[in-house]
Amino acid sequence: MSLELSTLEILNTLAFLLCVTFCAYVVGIMVIFLRSDRSGGGDPAQFSWHLLVPCRDESSVVGDTVRGLLRDCPQATIWCVDDASTDGTGELLDVLSADPRVRVVHRVMPDARQGKGAALNAGWRAIRADLPADADRSRVLVGVVDADSRLDPGCFTALAGRRYFSRSRISAVQIEVRMLDCGQSRSRTSRRWWSQLLIRLQDMEFRGPIAAMQELRRRTGSVGMGGNGQFTRLDVLDRIAQQHGTPWHGALLEDFELGLHVLLAGGRTEYCPETWVAQEALTKLRLLIRQRTRWAQGSMQCARYGWAVLTSRHIRNTAAVEITHFLSAPWTQLGGTIVYLGCFGVLGYYIWQTPSGLSGWWAHGGWGVLPLVVVFGILPFAVWGLIYRARCDRSLSVPAAIGLGLGHWLNSYVQCVAVWWAFLRLLTARSDWQKTARSQDLVQVALTRGAASPRP
Template sequence: MLILKIILGISFFATLFTFAMSIATFFFSVRKSTPDQFLSDYKVYILMPVLNESSVIKDTVERFFNDSYYSYKNNVHLIMIDDRSTDGSTDILRNLNRKFHNFHVIKRTFPAAQNGKGEALNAGIQYVKENNTWDPEKTIVGVIDADAYMTIVDINKMVNVFDQDDELAMAQSRVAMLQANNWLETLQDFEFVVPNSLLQNMRDHFGNAAGAGNGQFFRLSDLSERTPWGNALLEDFEISTRILLKDKKTAFVPDVLVYQEPVSKVKNFIKQRARWAQGSLDCLKLLGKKTVASNLGFAAKTEMILFMCSTFLSFIIILANIFSLVSIILGLAVVNYSAPWWMISTLLLGLLLVIFSIIQYYRYINISIFQAIGCVFYFYVYIILIIPIVLIAVWNFITGHNSWDKTSHGLKESEE
């Protein structure tokens, strides 16, 4: 009984804290619009790791180079890092490499290949350092997934962000889905457009803007290590944390947007999020103590540690909410029984948080009021999926399963 009370108490205060912070994120001011003029004194390298992306890679490369700017601007290079694909991606890249200027393909082999996205990115940055003749202070390195897309206008905006701040080491764009055709895709778009963007904006004010997968950009001079990326499965958060621990500056740029393919099937979604959840545990193990001992502000440290612990906290909150709901239902059915006020409060706070977030999504995206209301129901289905996600993540973390298990997106899912 004591353990149950402790779990419910943690859940109540964690939910209350999450609710308060979620409301607070809405009131942080947003960065002013960024200029997008072409700056000829900068060189940009876009790194794209590739592992079995044959269904999307041709469209990704052609879309990148068909952008009108690329026909006459030689300052932007695309580097594909083929991590020993086995689905024909290698042959597709070989043919594309003959077609486009400023296109480079790195072909990795065993035993170096398929040891994680971080290792693939390290191979890409090593290639940049060996071949770049530009001033490292004016060389910008971007990371975009092989199923994602960012316009040259937004890439130029990122360059301008670095040009305006000589101390900036890393900048993260806003993320959205390329399309949303079912409830799971819609909720991924909602998650990135509203909660993630508001969280990143808050982090920006705290001074700890973090990497979020797609759309990260770095100043080459701040990637001085031979292997800047580590082995955590959440390599984006890991590298941004390592940068912050060196007292370097990061930023979130909300008016720069990268589009990525959503995950369409529940099985693949669980696989993807289990990897991310395990990655947060990796970061807690590798960087938790260093974060606490760093020169970062109290708010930044608190947010980062809570994020690293989010796998456990989410699981506790969900189990406690389920227990509270069952208790309330029993209270309606059993004579002389009533659920404690804090059980009811936990559920109400969670519901208010969902409604608040959906309202913001309705404001940002052109959806109908009925779609917005439907998102409330879908969101609770979405939350239930966290239970198997956490169990898989914790099991893999304990057993040392730390491989880069690729998640199928979009076209690839439809072909399965």
């Protein structure tokens, strides 16, 4: 038994250290999040606002999005980049461009469909070409809004505030992301209860732990950009392009990659919780896993910037440590999965080899594992349900908030699956990605199939 005990002790020690480190991190970001304050707004008229809307087969959603932006953001020019869509998106955008505030950039094959970053670069070029030569590009702000989104009408006022673009040293700002229920439950293909739960879990994740991580990054100087609701000064995008050819690049996490380039170029990034952008939530588990796989693989791809971050004179030490922690997260999760599974495997073998089996192991103190599982394994995730209720939705009952927190704990295992899938894709040199279908598209497919099916 000595070898078995030794192996179990090593695995238990590694698992314990991983758990303690994770719990300390959760407590840290939770305290910072709960103590965070809000800043006042400013005058958006001092800036020129340009919104990039990348569109690839978005005919089911982009019309409402553009009309909403025209209504809620009248001072903005909206640049819709049609990435060789085949579903009528280009024609719909041409109709919308009857409003002079809407500009359409049509991309054609073979240059099109090279990823979101390439589409954003096309929009950036169009903005640069449209501006007069003497324009103050430090006051030209370029935002990215997904084709399925709604932007807070007070967004520009918040971003013009003294904490954000009113400070000349702030180069880019990420705003809070929320989740939309697209209303599929009112269609013939009624959404099941777990789809509603997935929507809530995603909204809680973005407005809870992800927002808390961004609050920590505000203090370390390492705020990350997201794929939706990021705003950057045009002169900073130009500076990055001078060094690297284009502002956005080829990583599957092109938004975070841009934020790294902003910091490496000597800029500062900020997080703005005073305003928000809302996007369509995913309602199917397989789509959620695929999305998180893309995020994990994109983070793995961005690991190549690790040395540049650590040695950069523009990035302070606290920011370098936090960025390194983020870049190492998927690799830590890979190792952690092996450690935890190994720990349970050896423990199970030890219980099986014990003469009195499970009952004897339990009677001799094995029950003590349960409090450790609750404290280190469940509580760091489950607590976010109550925090979400306190900060975001007081209409949620306490039992429902606790249940949502437990759902967040179970949902964390999705990340384990996603990390391993991402790792396998990385090993096989696969960096392609299929665009996630919109819920409206899925509904239409379901209705079409239903209409085509013979009646009994």
